[in-house]
Amino acid sequence: MNKAAVPPMPNYLAGTLAKRWNELAPDLAAMGCLDELNADLLAKYILAENNYLAVSNRVQDALKDGDAEETSKWLAAQDRLTKQILTLGDELGLTPKARKARGLIAPRK
Numbered sequence: 818m819n820k821a822a823v824p825p826m827p828n829y830l831a832g833t834l835a836k837r838w839n840e841l842a843p844d845l846a847a848m849g850c851l852d853e854l855n856a857d858l859l860a861k862y863i864l865a866e867n868n869y870l871a872v873s874n875r876v877q878d879a880l881k882d883g884d885a886e887e888t889s890k891w892l893a894a895q896d897r898l899t900k901q902i903l904t905l906g907d908e909l910g911l912t913p914k915a916r917k918a919r920g921l922i923a924p925r926k
Contacts, residue, residue, distance in 0.1 A: 821846040824856040830863060837863045841911075844924045852911035862905040869898040 823846045826838045842859060845851035851859055872895045880888035907915045916923060 821849065821851075824853040825853065827857055827860040830860055834863050834867060837866070845909055845911070847924050848910055848916075848921045850919075850921070855909070859909060862902065862909060862911070865898055865901045865905060869895065869902060872898060900925060 823842045826835060826842070830838050838859065841863070842851055842856075845859065872891055876888060876890040876895055879891055888908045903912065910916050910919055910921055915921075
């Protein structure tokens with residue numbers, strides 16, 4: 818697969834978020850799914866993924882505490898983030914369904 822230019826990472830990603838950008842961006846650029854016009858879309862995907870992980874921890878804490886109301890609240894947030902991640906992932910070609918629809922093959926490591 819050709820080495821495609823990876824667009825600049827949005828400046829609001831740092832730390833582990835920047836690390837995740839560096840994991841995903843080169844492969845997405847190589848597949849033709851990432852350029853400067855949609856770099857912010859990948860950043861939003863990474864933020865949603867990070868938020869999902871944080872909310873999942875809150876779900877576990879609420880379950881351990883036996884707090885049904887808090888658990889319900891955090892499960893609803895987790896569900897919204899799951900939908901957001903799947904939608905953004907489809908737009909970026911991160912899901913098998915999206916790659917198949919576009920005739921793309923994910924780069925092998």
